Amino acid sequence: MVRPLRLQYAGAFYHITVRGNRRQDIYVDDVDREHFVSILSDVAYSRNVICYAYCLMSNHYHLEIETPDGNLSAFMRDLNGIVSQDYNKRHGKTGHLFQGRYHSYLIEKETYLMEVARYVVLNPVRAGLVKQPEQWRWSSYRATLGQVESPSFLATYALLKFFHNRRPQAQKNYQKFVSEGINVPSPFIEIEQGIILGSPQFVHEVWNSNDITDEIKELPREDRIVGRPMLGDLFDKNMTKEARDQTIVIAHIRCGYLLSEIARHLGLDQSTVGKISKARRIPNSRPDPILK
Known part of the structure; x- marks a missing residue:
């Protein structure tokens, strides 16, 4: 199978999707999900990766991240490797937890950060698992709104500042923006070629x-x-x-x-x-x- 390109540089911004091997579930229970979030926190800290949004589904997960050190591959290797080891040890299993290589889109931050953040937290709604994003415990949505304590790795302010310079108003604007996006098509349908989501100028500059x-x-x-x-x-x-x-x-x-x-x-x-x-x-x- 042809493997996709990995575009890496300092300050690169990505949407990441990782699926379970053979599309199997990657979490047995909430303890697995708690372990995942804890491992994500540790690896994001150790690799100096900024996380703007995340969502854990049944057989895959989504991340919206920025890599100040241009180290996407190292970050994903650590994250998926440690999560797999933890899962196999806890459940007495061997073999691959995840399906091959992760999928990554390089994103033009200034243009698509908000849209991608919305897309990530709306996954449970689009999948019919809940009616409203705040009903899904395993995403960054509630923490960004201040409804629950934010995990240390989640850059809520870095995301909210795109909505307003004062947190309370930014959270209101973010909530409204997400709510309005339930029936909005995925931003990734705009990608005509491959792995970059951005303006023609951004795509040209990258290539x-x-x-x-x-x-x-x-x-x-x-x-x-x-x-x-x-x-x-x-x-x-x-x-x-x-x-x-x-x-x-x-x-x-x-x-x-x-x-x-x-x-x-x-x-x-x-x-x-x-x-x-x-x-x-x-x-x-x-x-x-x-x-x-």
């Missing part, structure tokens, strides 16, 4: 970051082709030669296009494209987006 490093070359080509932009979206007919040459590297190394595919698209000899790619493949140490 065209100049921070090409040797780490990207370690990815198998099949790991780079899910969610990649079309060659026609990468190359602008009016771009300078300098920009074209750098984009050749991006298309080949980051997005997994064959040199022959790039050459055919540009109307160049494959040998010419190969020389450009090799000559311009210079590591850059700036902490912009990289793929892992």
Whole structure:
């Protein structure tokens, strides 16, 4: 199976979904759920990850997180690994608790933070488990409203400040915003290509970051082709030669296009494209987006 890209950089913002193996339930009882929240708290602290929203369903869970250190893979490895060990130990089981790799969307924070936060806490309502989000104990909704004590890892203020600069009014606005979204379609239906939810400018900036490093070359080509932009979206007919040459590297190394595919698209000899790619493949140490 082709694995999706992992776009990672300092300050990246994500929606995460993890499902149970063979879509089985990942919680037997409320003790399992309490353990999950406790482990999430510990791992978020140890990996310096900011959690804006979460929701535990029967056979999957949702997170809305930010990674100041650009360490999504390490965070998810720790979280799912410790949760699986705890579950298996408690129930005398072995094997995988979760289904393969987690699914992640890279999100444009300024544009979609509120919508994704709403989507996360409305999952139980959309699934028909409850009529109102406050009736579901296992999400961040009630804590964000101040109805229950907020767990230490939950960044309620960081979310609420998008609704108002004073907490009581922000909570009222948040509650109204969530209530109005029950019949609003998922924001993820707006994604036309792959794994990025954001404005065209944001998508373009992510895919065209100049921070090409040797780490990207370690990815198998099949790991780079899910969610990649079309060659026609990468190359602008009016771009300078300098920009074209750098984009050749991006298309080949980051997005997994064959040199022959790039050459055919540009109307160049494959040998010419190969020389450009090799000559311009210079590591850059700036902490912009990289793929892992």
